[in-house]
Amino acid sequence: MSSQPAVNDWKVWAWIWGFGILGVLAVLPYVAELQGPALRQASAQAGMGVPALLAASSVQGIVLIGICSRIGLWAARRAGFAFPVFDALAGRKPVPWAPRAALAAVVGGLLVGALDVLLDVFVFAPSATIALNGSQPAAWKGFLASFYGGITEEILLRLFLLSLLVLGLRRLVLGKNAGDRALPAAGFWAANAMVAVAFGLAHLPGTAVLVPLTASLVVRAIVLNGGLGLLFGEFYRRWGLEMAMLAHFSADIALHVVPPLVA
Numbered sequence: 026m027s028s029q030p031a032v033n034d035w036k037v038w039a040w041i042w043g044f045g046i047l048g049v050l051a052v053l054p055y056v057a058e059l060q061g062p063a064l065r066q067a068s069a070q071a072g073m074g075v076p077a078l079l080a081a082s083s084v085q086g087i088v089l090i091g092i093c094s095r096i097g098l099w100a101a102r103r104a105g106f107a108f109p110v111f112d113a114l115a116g117r118k119p120v121p122w123a124p125r126a127a128l129a130a131v132v133g134g135l136l137v138g139a140l141d142v143l144l145d146v147f148v149f150a151p152s153a154t155i156a157l158n159g160s161q162p163a164a165w166k167g168f169l170a171s172f173y174g175g176i177t178e179e180i181l182l183r184l185f186l187l188s189l190l191v192l193g194l195r196r197l198v199l200g201k202n203a204g205d206r207a208l209p210a211a212g213f214w215a216a217n218a219m220v221a222v223a224f225g226l227a228h229l230p231g232t233a234v235l236v237p238l239t240a241s242l243v244v245r246a247i248v249l250n251g252g253l254g255l256l257f258g259e260f261y262r263r264w265g266l267e268m269a270m271l272a273h274f275s276a277d278i279a280l281h282v283v284p285p286l287v288a
Contacts (some may be wrong), residue, residue, distance in 0.1 A: 222247055
């Protein structure tokens, strides 16, 4: 973890929130197709059309992202996480280019995403899980949804949740006079593992809309998504939020774009 430059954090927050809003809006076509029957049922119960229901949900998501990104940015600065690209954008400076980090994020994300697809098909599918098949939303919708995973979920899970956990554990382990000392590696990985499990469990409500939840589906969610979360957390620690976003986006390309194209 590296020290942070003097920048206007409100401007940095505005950039992060703006990208988060992009993710919230980009996922709508994917959600509308994947959860179509459930959305129609919910809209009938609420007495509003599906577009109005999606709009209301989007507003809630945008407000949530705004709050979480501001709190997360505050915590992340104190925990020592970096935001080189967002800092540059906020300061109107040239965006730093880190080709090795970017290549590692893209390749690592694609590989773990592809591994998740193979595990889902050959390990979890026999347990009556949701198989990756032709019923999955079209590739272009999966591409748009990848912005939600890569940007919005990283704001919620890495910027907000992981930063707060690391900051809290640092206070607990090092005391109130910790200063700029970093949390020991074991503490970071404990926090990273907790967030990874939370990342896996957070996918269960969406799964429950499609099929009844079973013990195998809970294990599937934790294994497939939790493993991804560990990688994204390490990229966040090593290179900053932007590389975690890039790795997550790349993994989602392998998960949501490649399978429907192959099928």
